[in-house]
Amino acid sequence: MSKIGIMGGTFDPIHIGHLIAAETAREHCDLHEVWFIPSYVPPLKANEPGVSGEKRYEMVCGAIESNAAFRALDIELQRGGVSYSYDTVMELQRRYPNHSFSYIIGSDRINDLPQWHQIEQLAAQITFIGLERTSDPYDIGALPIFLKERISLIHMPAVDISSTAIRSRVNAGLSVQYLVPDSVHSYMRRYKLYES
Secondary structure, three states, X not given: OEEEEEEEEOOOOOOHHHHHHHHHHHHHOOOOEEEEEEOOEOOOOOOOOOOOHHHHHHHHHHHHOOOOOEXXXXXXXXXXXXXXXXHHHHHHHHHOOOEEEEEEEEHHHHOOHHHOOOHHHHHHHOEEEEEEOOOOOOOHHHXXXXXXXXXXXXXXXXXXXXHHHHHHHHHOOOOOEOOEOHXXXXXXXXXXXXXX
């Protein structure tokens, strides 16, 4: 059975922090592959993504093309509506019955887990890989027991980059070269993404 890590999010835009997180999880948890799944509308974020799903998906594809263990799926974009992880996992399990899945999340999201849609049913189907970052405190003891038992914690190298900061820098006319993969940087410039 293939072990697959799921990297979900808006990827608005994808940046090197996402790639480092995925590779760290892949190495430490012996994952065969990591699948990047851009969301259509994220359930726990106030604002919808600033760039279309098609463009975010194309940036993800460009960012991961050099890593044979990375793959992009557009199933949440195709489904539309609010992108619930539970619905995505059910669809993945239907399509790929010989795979086991783990959601890769940053430590800033660990204490949000109880708010996830149908979290008890989701936790019964998959495991979670929590990437510990010193900048994002969390309290594993505050989680319900059914979640504590389903999380593996691994240390994440310190990379202080966010999609929000990247959008702000572009809007202010500042460079984001080296914060995003070259293919994403070129794509953003070609389509003038996030510019004021």
